[in-house]
Amino acid sequence: MTRARDFVRSNLRNPNAIAYFLMAVGALLFPAIVQFATGGSGDYLVGLAADGGIYMLMAIGLNVVVGFAGLLDLGYAAFFAIGSYTYALVASNHLGVTPLGHSLHVPFWIALFIGMLVAASAGALLGAPTLRLRGDYLAIVTLGFGEIVPRVFRNAGIWTGGVPGISALDVPTLPGWFQGPWVGQDFAWVPDFRFTSANLTAYYVLMIVLITFVVILVNNLYNSRLGRAWMAVREDETAAAANGVNTVSIKLLAFSIGAATSGFAGAFYGAKLSYVSSENFGFIVSVTVLAMVVLGGMGNIPGAMLGAIVLYFILFWLLPNAPAQMQQLASSLGLDWLNQSNPNGWPGIAEVVSRSKYVIFGLILVGIMLLRPQGLLPSQIRKQELKHAEHEALAAPRQLQA
Amino acid sequence: MVQRLRASVIAAPTGSVINLVGLAIVAVALVATVQRVYEGGATYFFQTIGFGLAEGAIFALVALGYTMVYGIIELINFAHGDVFTLGAFFSVALLPVLGVVEGQTSGAALILPLLILFIVTMLLCALVNVAIERVAYRPLRHAPRLAPLITAIGMSAFLEGAMNVWRGPFNLHYPDLLPEFQIPLGGGVTIAAKAVMVIVIAVVLMVALTLFVNRSKLGKAMRATAQDRDAAQLMGIDINRTISATFFIGAALAGAAGIIYGLYYNSFSAFDGFTYGLYAFTAAVFGGIGNIPGAALGGLLIGVIYSISDGYFSVAWTQVLVFGILIFVLVFRPTGLLGMRVPEK
Numbered sequence: 001m002t003r004a005r006d007f008v009r010s011n012l013r014n015p016n017a018i019a020y021f022l023m024a025v026g027a028l029l030f031p032a033i034v035q036f037a038t039g040g041s042g043d044y045l046v047g048l049a050a051d052g053g054i055y056m057l058m059a060i061g062l063n064v065v066v067g068f069a070g071l072l073d074l075g076y077a078a079f080f081a082i083g084s085y086t087y088a089l090v091a092s093n094h095l096g097v098t099p100l101g102h103s104l105h106v107p108f109w110i111a112l113f114i115g116m117l118v119a120a121s122a123g124a125l126l127g128a129p130t131l132r133l134r135g136d137y138l139a140i141v142t143l144g145f146g147e148i149v150p151r152v153f154r155n156a157g158i159w160t161g162g163v164p165g166i167s168a169l170d171v172p173t174l175p176g177w178f179q180g181p182w183v184g185q186d187f188a189w190v191p192d193f194r195f196t197s198a199n200l201t202a203y204y205v206l207m208i209v210l211i212t213f214v215v216i217l218v219n220n221l222y223n224s225r226l227g228r229a230w231m232a233v234r235e236d237e238t239a240a241a242a243n244g245v246n247t248v249s250i251k252l253l254a255f256s257i258g259a260a261t262s263g264f265a266g267a268f269y270g271a272k273l274s275y276v277s278s279e280n281f282g283f284i285v286s287v288t289v290l291a292m293v294v295l296g297g298m299g300n301i302p303g304a305m306l307g308a309i310v311l312y313f314i315l316f317w318l319l320p321n322a323p324a325q326m327q328q329l330a331s332s333l334g335l336d337w338l339n340q341s342n343p344n345g346w347p348g349i350a351e352v353v354s355r356s357k358y359v360i361f362g363l364i365l366v367g368i369m370l371l372r373p374q375g376l377l378p379s380q381i382r383k384q385e386l387k388h389a390e391h392e393a394l395a396a397p398r399q400l401q402a
Numbered sequence: 403m404v405q406r407l408r409a410s411v412i413a414a415p416t417g418s419v420i421n422l423v424g425l426a427i428v429a430v431a432l433v434a435t436v437q438r439v440y441e442g443g444a445t446y447f448f449q450t451i452g453f454g455l456a457e458g459a460i461f462a463l464v465a466l467g468y469t470m471v472y473g474i475i476e477l478i479n480f481a482h483g484d485v486f487t488l489g490a491f492f493s494v495a496l497l498p499v500l501g502v503v504e505g506q507t508s509g510a511a512l513i514l515p516l517l518i519l520f521i522v523t524m525l526l527c528a529l530v531n532v533a534i535e536r537v538a539y540r541p542l543r544h545a546p547r548l549a550p551l552i553t554a555i556g557m558s559a560f561l562e563g564a565m566n567v568w569r570g571p572f573n574l575h576y577p578d579l580l581p582e583f584q585i586p587l588g589g590g591v592t593i594a595a596k597a598v599m600v601i602v603i604a605v606v607l608m609v610a611l612t613l614f615v616n617r618s619k620l621g622k623a624m625r626a627t628a629q630d631r632d633a634a635q636l637m638g639i640d641i642n643r644t645i646s647a648t649f650f651i652g653a654a655l656a657g658a659a660g661i662i663y664g665l666y667y668n669s670f671s672a673f674d675g676f677t678y679g680l681y682a683f684t685a686a687v688f689g690g691i692g693n694i695p696g697a698a699l700g701g702l703l704i705g706v707i708y709s710i711s712d713g714y715f716s717v718a719w720t721q722v723l724v725f726g727i728l729i730f731v732l733v734f735r736p737t738g739l740l741g742m743r744v745p746e747k
Contacts, residue, residue, distance in 0.1 A: 072548055129420065129733045136478060139551065140687065141732050144725040147680065151725075155718045283676070287555055294552055347570065355570065358563030365556025366538050369549050373542075 061261025070234030075146020083266025119263020165277030297375025458705020467652030483679015489660020527657030690738025
């Protein structure tokens with residue numbers, strides 16, 4: 001009994017433990033709350049949350065690259081795209097249309113890992129020659145890679161379906177599934193269950209399981225010898241190398257593991273949407289994920305997850321709904337003229353609000369870096385370092401410019 | 403010179419076998435290009451080169467800003483590409499104020515308004531960029547390197563969003579003011595007067611910049627700051643002022659490039675700047691980032707490669723090619739063609 005109390009007490013001081021606990025409870029209660037609040041028509045919201053989970057997976061993966069190993073990856077969406085397209089190729093009729101002439105229908109559970117492996121290999125291939133470069137050069141290389149990959153998928157003609165992309169991908173299946181009032185149906189055991197858009201809660205549950213799986217994996221890595229090596233490389237590559245860390249292979253591992261997570265998320269994305277198109281993997285995706293990691297707290301897994309939740313909520317729920325709400329607000333205040341467009345170039349308040357998405361996004365990025373560079377839920381180690389760096393900067397600016 | 407060459411050889415990160423692979427790729431690409439060019443004939447070739455040089459001149463002007471800022475504070479100023487688009491936006495708004503009407507004002511009546519247009523736009527863009535530096539980069543000068551890079555991306559998104567709010571996400575029309583005739587070069591080969599004007603304006607600006615950096619006191623301060631910020635500070639150079647001046651000049655050139663872009667293509671949009679900025683950045687890396695003549699050379703080369711790829715190969719693959727060059731240069735020769743002026747710190 002005392003042991004349990006000690007456990008609770010020691011974790012109450014640990015913001016990460018609290019964050020994990022709150023996120024777990026929130027994830028479990030979310031579908032029920034949504035269904036209750038919307039009177040049973042909240043399936044759409046649950047599906048949106050499952051999409052948010054994709055971003056969360058990517059944030060956890062990018063956190064390994066940027067937060068743990070300190071490598072700036074600006075083309076993270078490329079691996080996402082590779083994962084999605086791999087899934088699309090091995091789990092649809094599409095390969096039958098290509099010169100190969102024979103379509104593959106690998107089950108979702110295996111295809112998920114194929115997507116992951118292919119993305120990881122792409123990461124290793126890109127990383128091997130470029131990880132020797134110094135920090136910002138790596139950022140440029142990954143940026144270039146991120147611009148190339150979607151364009152290659154767009155241009156590769158019959159192999160990738162060109163501009164329209166590949167549609168009608170296989171959906172995940174399970175031998176059975178529980179149905180219940182949480183999806184507005186009676187309790188039932190459904191044999192040979194297929195994930196469809198009619199049951200988005202299933203996707204949501206699957207997403208939670210995948211995230212839990214990845215978090216446990218990454219957390220173990222972080223606490224292992226490898227995790228400490230990442231930290232050493234991030235803080236001082238030369239010192240790490242002098243202490244016997246093989247910096248190139250350590251960085252390569254971080255890069256590939258990040259790419260693998262992204263590919264994993266990509267495969268899920270393909271399955272959920274049942275469709276891939278090169279338009280969905282632009283630079284904005286990479287930046288959004290990076291912003292999530294930075295907002296949440298670089299180098300801290302629950303931080304990256306929290307950042308993903310907050311930013312996803314802002315970008316994919318608040319901002320898309322803001323125009324209509326502003327319009328309502330304007331008319332309820334009797335300012336209907338604000339809603340009409342006029343010949344002087346005023347396009348109506350709804351349009352202005354929807355156009356200002358990037359302004360808000362930019363302000364968030366700049367604002368965090370200036371006001372709270374350690375993020376919402378900072379890594380305790382990283383926080384110390386930042387503090388340390390600040391003192392050092394005041395004492396001897398020379399040291400830090402190196 | 404010898405020292406610089408040696409340094410650049412040492413800085414190459416990969417072994418000689420990989421370098422041979424790189425050379426082989428370049429050789430294959432060159433042979434394929436020469437074959438296509440030979441089949442296409444001389445007239446088409448010179449036309450393509452003309453396009454490429456005009457486009458390259460614009461790339462070069464934008465690349466100069468990237469390279470100067472990188473040279474002095476080692477920051478990739480992602481917002482720079484959007485400052486360039488801002489030049490087009492400002493100048494389009496200014497044109498009616500200056501009394502220029504498309505299709506009515508032409509010839510000698512254009513010279514004075516265009517001159518004023520260039521000066522005012524360059525000034526406005528420069529002020530915006532200096533403000534960006536003051537707000538988003540200066541407070542983070544001693545922060546980890548990632549921090550200013552992220553604010554740079556944020557400022558880029560902010561500028562794109564601001565332009566989007568201002569004029570919408572559409573392709574906007576830029577008044578067609580430059581003369582349309584072709585200048586014969588003999589042998590049936592012609593070059594568009596527009597392209598010549600673009601190249602001339604760009605060259606004048608670049609020469610002015612080079613003279614400024616090499617001859618003026620502020621230019622000297624910039625070079626000193628780029629080499630060793632602390633030593634420069636100890637010599638009594640006002641670092642903040644010098645860095646602001648660098649951002650000022652870089653943005654002024656980008657603003658000018660924005661006007662030229664508008665005049666040359668007659669179409670622009672709020673989101674052009676990002677990709678265009680990346681090309682220009684590729685040009686800066688190609689020429690050797692931190693190196694001013696390198697950026698000019700890189701810009702022209704990227705422009706020519708761009709237009710050869712468009713003209714002889716496939717338009718759809720041009721962007722892939724340009725970004726491929728970016729990665730290729732960084733892997734095989736990270737110091738670029740002319741080598742970095744800044745020592746590796």
